[in-house]
Amino acid sequence: xxxxSTLLHLRxxxxxxxxxxxxxxxxxxxxxxxxxxxxxxFIIHFLIYPASNGYNSYFDKDEGSIGALxxxxxxxxxxxxxxxxxxxxxxxxxxxxxxxxxxxxxIYGLVSKAYSHPIIRLKRWPLISWIIAGxxxxxxxxxxxxxxxxxxxxxxxxxxxxxxxxxxxxxxxWGSYPMTQIYQHEEDLKRGDITISQKLxxxxxxxxxxxxxxxxxxxxxxxxxxxxxxxxALWFLAFMLPMVVYFGAWYIMVRRDEGNADFTNTxxxxxxxxxxxxxxxxxxxxxxx
Numbered sequence: 663x664x665x666x667s668t669l670l671h672l673r674x675x676x677x678x679x680x681x682x683x684x685x686x687x688x689x690x691x692x693x694x695x696x697x698x699x700x701x702x703x704f705i706i707h708f709l710i711y712p713a714s715n716g717y718n719s720y721f722d723k724d725e726g727s728i729g730a731l732x733x734x735x736x737x738x739x740x741x742x743x744x745x746x747x748x749x750x751x752x753x754x755x756x757x758x759x760x761x762x763x764x765x766x767x768x769i770y771g772l773v774s775k776a777y778s779h780p781i782i783r784l785k786r787w788p789l790i791s792w793i794i795a796g797x798x799x800x801x802x803x804x805x806x807x808x809x810x811x812x813x814x815x816x817x818x819x820x821x822x823x824x825x826x827x828x829x830x831x832x833x834x835x836w837g838s839y840p841m842t843q844i845y846q847h848e849e850d851l852k853r854g855d856i857t858i859s860q861k862l863x864x865x866x867x868x869x870x871x872x873x874x875x876x877x878x879x880x881x882x883x884x885x886x887x888x889x890x891x892x893x894x895a896l897w898f899l900a901f902m903l904p905m906v907v908y909f910g911a912w913y914i915m916v917r918r919d920e921g922n923a924d925f926t927n928t929x930x931x932x933x934x935x936x937x938x939x940x941x942x943x944x945x946x947x948x949x950x951x
Contacts, residue, residue, distance in 0.1 A: 671716050679932045715745075800828070833877060843860070901939075912931065
């Protein structure tokens, strides 16, 4: 049996905050192989992401709040081995999709380990870690999901119509990534890690995220307008409204007291954002089945 500590550090609920990337890839897919869809969903969100979360938690040994875990328990060697086992299971199951999909998730796993491993520890470099995290959790994951769902190979990397939404996925993550660090400044500094949110400051992080979200939203609006019509593009804006309202209200709270840039409000924004995007992409998928 897996210990409670290990199970908590896998942070499966936090993995579901990245669900919109998978759903985006599915929503614009030409081929809907349901078996592939369900298997890829399971591999990405219940094996790959938890393995990455657990591996990084093992080396970070956080004492303060981390994503979806307000009071993290102490880690053990079990967490390290469990994360590796999950990676192996993901690769084994991935061969039911394709060898190209396996190669993609294998590369993702290596990069995610470099994020916190003490020998490399990408977290020490704010700009590099920001670029890599946004690229691999956005563009790279989108392409892996799209390839697997449609039974395509690496030829999709030459399809400009697919590269554009993949880039939008990274723009979205590059905007939201600093916000996930906003309450961890002191904890990161204790370990000697410098994050992009620290560099930007609390208010600067809000401004940075707001600008990136505005640009990515314009990109999403253009993409859905061009490929699905005006109505779908306008529905995208409607689905995003709750997130925009919460972000604005939280920003006002932080302007009054920066102590409000805390774990609870950050997780609320992550949850609202994930729900808004997920519901929209599910709606698009159902409309185009």
